[in-house]
Each structure stands twice: as structure tokens, then as C-alpha cells.
Amino acid sequence: MGNARSRLQWAVGRYTTVLEDIAYSLYGIFNLHLPVLYGEGKEKALGRLLQEILSQSHDISILHWVGEQSSIHSCFPANIQAYQPLPQVQPDSTPISMQQSMSRLQQDVSANTACRLYNILTNLPREMFADYILTLPCIVHRIQMVKLRGTYMDHHMYDVQAVGLRPVQIIAQEQLIQATNPTNLLPYVLVRPWDRTLVNYSANDHTMAGYTALMELVKPFIALMLVRLPEGEYKRICASRHIVVCPDDPASIVNSEIATLDIV
Numbered sequence: 001m002g003n004a005r006s007r008l009q010w011a012v013g014r015y016t017t018v019l020e021d022i023a024y025s026l027y028g029i030f031n032l033h034l035p036v037l038y039g040e041g042k043e044k045a046l047g048r049l050l051q052e053i054l055s056q057s058h059d060i061s062i063l064h065w066v067g068e069q070s071s072i073h074s075c076f077p078a079n080i081q082a083y084q085p086l087p088q089v090q091p092d093s094t095p096i097s098m099q100q101s102m103s104r105l106q107q108d109v110s111a112n113t114a115c116r117l118y119n120i121l122t123n124l125p126r127e128m129f130a131d132y133i134l135t136l137p138c139i140v141h142r143i144q145m146v147k148l149r150g151t152y153m154d155h156h157m158y159d160v161q162a163v164g165l166r167p168v169q170i171i172a173q174e175q176l177i178q179a180t181n182p183t184n185l186l187p188y189v190l191v192r193p194w195d196r197t198l199v200n201y202s203a204n205d206h207t208m209a210g211y212t213a214l215m216e217l218v219k220p221f222i223a224l225m226l227v228r229l230p231e232g233e234y235k236r237i238c239a240s241r242h243i244v245v246c247p248d249d250p251a252s253i254v255n256s257e258i259a260t261l262d263i264v
């Protein structure tokens with residue numbers, strides 16, 4: 001049936017008399033054995049389901065949603081309707097164009113660099129959810145500029161510039177700290193949660209596997225926006241639409257910060 005998100009999307013149009021049954025009806029689809037606790041409310045029922053999916057499958061696709069934020073965790077939505085179809089962000093590639101792209105990539109990025117990237121990515125830990133903290137390995141792009149573009153019905157549109165990414169517009173209800181000149185003082189980051197399907201963990205040729213991973217990583221992707229809290233943890237900022245971003249070039253990927261963040 002595809003990844004975890006596609007199964008959640010399947011339930012978007014479902015209607016149940018008892019609100020919690022939207023989440024409970026998915027237990028079998030995910031082969032999960034969780035207690036049924038009528039009266040907990042649909043938000044908590046969905047939060048328990050998402051927590052278990054992430055813990056069991058490590059499928060980060062469930063983090064891509066747009067809608068009301070859950071009170072259970074900032075990376076979870078409040079209801080299943082947040083899992084609408086994703087925007088198309090990666091253009092189709094023909095075998096010829098892929099071969100040409102690989103040739104250019106091998107010219108721009110050294111074999112040692114590709115091998116080093118492979119080793120870093122394959123040694124990242126798995127996602128973990130414990131004590132309401134999501135420990136998330138990801139590629140981090142620090143935001144250096146934020147400028148308000150306009151406001152409409154409590155939604156703010158910002159021009160945002162992050163390290164290693166092309167400029168992007170972000171719409172959010174939350175008011176962001178602005179900086180019109182590049183600075184390292186802003187508490188915001190755009191992150192790409194690490195998707196383990198992008199690399200061959202059993203590859204014999206680590207260099208070629210690194211180049212293959214780079215072929216995927218230079219494509220546009222859906223990012224999460226986080227804000228760093230005073231305690232050092234992060235919290236997701238709920239955007240009003242998916243944040244589709246594009247890396248500057250292969251060099252911006254190999255020079256990116258790759259880290260594991262704690263998100264509340």
C-alpha cells in the first residue's frame with residue numbers, strides 16, 4: 001500500500017460515528033497492537049498511533065502534513081485531514097538525463113567527498129520517540145534571513161533564506177523574528193529529515209553509493225521549519241502549506257550540517 005503516509009492519506013475521507021475510531025481503524029493496516037481507549041479524544045488517539053508508527057517503522061513520511069498542530073507533539077497533526085496529497089516536487093528523469101547528471105556530479109564532487117558523505121549518512125541513528133521527545137536525524141539548513149512579505153487573515157508570508165538553499169516563501173500563522181541582512185543569530189532552521197531509503201546501506205562501493213545518494217539529495221524536497229528553544233531543544237513551526245525547497249548545488253549538500261535534533 002506504499003509508505004505510512006499514503007495509508008494515513010487513505011483514511012482522510014473516512015467518517016466514523018465515534019471520533020477516536022478514525023485512528024483505531026488504522027491499527028490493523030499498520031499491524032499495530034495498541035489499547036483502544038474510548039474517551040481519550042481523536043487528537044490523542046491519532047498521536048498515539050503516529051508515535052507507534054514512527055517507533056516501529058521509522059517512516060518519516062508521516063511528518064509531512066499541513067493543518068492544525070497537535071498538542072501531543074509539534075511534529076504531529078491534530079487530525080487525520082492534515083494528510084492531504086503531497087505536492088509534486090521532483091521532476092521525472094530519463095535514463096539519459098540521469099547519466100548526464102551523474103557525470104556532472106562526479107566532476108563537481110570528489111570521490112573522497114562522496115565516500116565520506118556515504119559514511120556519515122549510513123552512521124546516522126534511527127529516529128526515536130520517547131518521553132514526548134522526537135530524536136530526529138536530519139540535514140540542517142540554518143536560516144539567516146527572514147523578511148515579512150505580507151499578511152492576510154492571520155497568515156503571514158515570509159521571504160526566507162537558509163544556508164545551502166535557494167530563497168523560499170513560507171506562510172505561517174506564527175509571527176517570526178525578522179532579519180533582513182544575513183545573520184547567524186536567528187533561532188530557525190529548515191531541516192530535511194533523513195530518509196533511509198535514499199542510500200544503499202549494503203553497498204560494496206561506498207563512493208558510487210555516495211554519488212547515488214547525492215543525485216537524490218540535490219533534488220527539491222519538502223522541509224520542516226523548526227525553532228530552537230532556550231533549553232536547546234527544537235519545536236516545529238506549523239506552516240500553512242508544504243515548504244518545498246531546492247538545494248543550491250551539490251556542494252551545498254556535502255557542506256551541510258548533518259545532525260540529530262531533539263524536537264518537542
